[in-house]
Structure formats: C-alpha cells, structure tokens
Amino acid sequence: MAAPGFVDVHAHVVPSGDDGAASIEHALELCRIAVDAGTRVLFATPHAHAPWDRYPLTPARRRTYDDAFPVVRDAVAAWGLELRRGFEVFPTVLDHDVDPRDYRLDGTDAVLLEFPGWWLDYPDPIPMLVEAGRRAEAAGLVPVLAHPERCPAVSDDPSIVRPLAERGWHLCLNAPSLLGDHGGTSEKAAWQLLEDGVVTIAASDAHGLERPPRLDLAFRAVERRYGREAAVPLFDGSVLPWADRGAATVVV
Template sequence: MPPFAGFIDCHSHLAPTGDDGARSVEEGVGLAQEARRAGTAVLFLTPHVWPELPMHDARERRFRAAVAAMAEAPDLPELRIGFELTPDAALLDDDPRRYALAGTGLCLVETPFSGRLRTFYALAEHVEAAGLLPLIAHPERSLSLTGAPAEVARLLERGWPVQVTGASLTGRNGPDSERLALRLLRSAAQCVVASDGHRAYRPAVLDAAWQRVVAELGVEAAERAFGGAEIPGLSAAAS
C-alpha cells in the first residue's frame, strides 16, 4: 500500500447548488479549508439529486461553475465532482454515467432513511447495468437497516462497496447508527468513511472518526477505510 496521504472524502455537499449544503462559494470554501486542516486530501463534492430537485442542465452548469470558483481558493483539498442519487423511479430512465464520481467507476446511491428499499435496489441495479459500481451511502443511518440484521445481510450479499459516515462512528447519529457503522467497517467487503458534510453544523471533518477507527480497528484498517484503498477506482482517482 502506498504511504497514507490523507483522507479521501467521497461524499460532501460543500458546493452551492440549491440543496441543503453550502449556500455560497465562500461558505463552501471555508468548510473545505476546515476539512483540509482536519486531514482531508481529496474531497468529492456530491450535491443531492433529489426527486424534487433534479440535476437539470442549468443546475449542473451552476454546480460546475461553483466548483471552478472554489478551486481558486488556497489551502483546499483536491476537489472532485460527483453526485448523490436519492432513489427515485425517475432516475431509472436516466443514464447513471452522468452521475459518476469523477475519475472512478463509482456512483453514490443514497440509502433511504426509512421505508421500503425496493426503489433503492432498483436504482443500484440500474447503476450496475450501466457498467458502474453503486457506492452505497450511509446504510447505518437507515431505519430500514438499523435493528434489521436480515436486511443488512441482504445488502451485504450484493458485494457493493459501502460508505459509512464519520459522524455515525462518533455517535452523533445515535447508538444504533454507531453500532451498525462499526459492524459495516468490520464486515462489509469494501468500506470507506466519508463526511457527508453540509454546513457548519455538519462540517466535512473526519479527524474524530479517524481516531475512533484507529482505537477500534488499528491504524492499518483506518488507513484502508479513510484512504479509499478498498474501493475500486477511488484511491486511483485521487493519486
């Protein structure tokens, strides 16, 4: 394994796009600089693609312009473009390749916070059918999975890479999420930790989660989980 060069954070909302992430380039820059100070080397900006806020062309142009403006600032992690897909039937008619994390064959698919998982599975399979690998965002935060070991086993059987959110590992999302986050780190075939940072109240920092994983699993496992080494395409994209 190459020397650890910092966290690869594959999930954040620090680019202003009209969702619940950063509201301006300046706010996004401040949050990204904070992430850099906390040890993040590469930061993917992944605005929500919501049923009520799709990624239409004008929004995507604004997003890319905002990222270009942010990249002018000093002391940032390397910025990469991506998206986070919320399961919705309309996305089944869309080409997932437009939503890939830049430079990877991955597509970030959100686990629903509650309710049935049928559309989630349909979207992840749609991503696979397009030749991409779905990267499953924060399953530990889903009420459909916490306390439902059979559902977790069903998900893990698919072998898809899993993204666990740092704040879950430090207990901020409650004990059930904390427990499942640690279980996923131990048992998922491929697992990466990301911030899912939004604004000052949910910053894109990973240092506290890093400390927790080092304490639980040791530094080598932490380097794999925070450097994306287990996820095909992720660490290569960042090098």
C-alpha cells in the same frame, strides 16, 4: 504516526441550491476544514433527490453547481485539496431515461446512491436499492451506498445489507455516525455494520460548519478499536474503482 491522506466521497461542500454550502465563501470555509483535518481528495456531491422530495436536480440547481464548482476547485487546489465532482443520487432517479454515468464520482467508475434515511418512510428499501444498483452496474459503475446506518430498516436489522455487500457494492457510513453525531441509534448501527464486515468506506456527508467535512476524528475512533490496518482502507479511497487516481495516490 501520521494520518493517511483521506478521500471523502460524500460532502455537500459546493453551492447547488441544496442544504449544503450556501455560497462560495461558505464552500471555501468548509474545504479549509477538510484540508486541515487531513483530507486530500474531496468529492462535492449535491443532492439529486426524487422529484417529489426537497432537492431534485433542476436545471437551475445544476447551473448553480456548474458555475460554483470550478471556482471552488481552483481555489482549494492551492491548498493541496483536490476537489472532484459527484452527486448523491436517490435510487429512483436512475430510471430508464437516465445515464447513470452522468452522476458518477468524477475520475471513478462509481456512483453514490442514497440509502433512504429515517426522515423518509421506506420500511423495505432494499429492492429499490437493488434496482438502482443494477442500473448502475449495467452502465459499468459500482454503487457506493450512502449512510445505511441512518435507515431505520437497517438499524432494526443490520443483516439486511449483507446481500448488497456480497454483490461487491460499497456500503459507505457517515463517519460522524461513529461518533454519535447522528444519534445513538445510528451510532450503534454504524459500529455493528463495521463489526459485521460489510462496510468498506466512511465519508463525512458534510453540510456546513455544524456538520463539517472532517474524517480525522472517526478515523482515530476506528483505529483505536480495530487498529490502523483496518482503519486506513475505510478512509483513504483505496477501495474505489479509480479511472484516474490523481491526488488519491498521496497516501502516507
């Protein structure tokens, strides 16, 4: 049976001066991998880190992204891949001076917020995420929370995310976590979150050839365990609050 047309809401596939695609050529190489693996809509989501972290969204980085994005978008459109803009936003970036809509996933009323990973010291990240999620909601957006399974507080106790899911916010696994690509702890947490029924989306969080933008392998793994009916909505973008679905209607 054919795979669905995947919608990938989290990928560092356009140059922005972060740790994702380093050049237009690199971006095209990554987008080719996405198309060949069945992705039809791909959101380019550069890091918008806190000012104290590695990749805050400086004016220079924004210019790099703004310049590169249309070049890559127009090239990959010929391959049947719809590239859209977005950002991966660290929760504290959504402070009083910021309009969350400036960071939304283009064509949706959703914003991708980053769960602090093991590389940051956040033993109690939920209040920070709730605060950012509330600001997003006040701006008419639904939060999509990236890689909860990579956060030690969550892998220690996956039940702490349930109140977020109960608000109608989307928990978005890194699909490679399901394959063990982020280590055994994240793999175990990812499957537990699925088992708990609190995850609604899986995305690639692609950063390069060693972390490519492909969803097909994780899709097959979920399909094997839970069946196609359960797997498809995690990967086809159908749960997103679309303002403009575009090619996301191309679902087999």
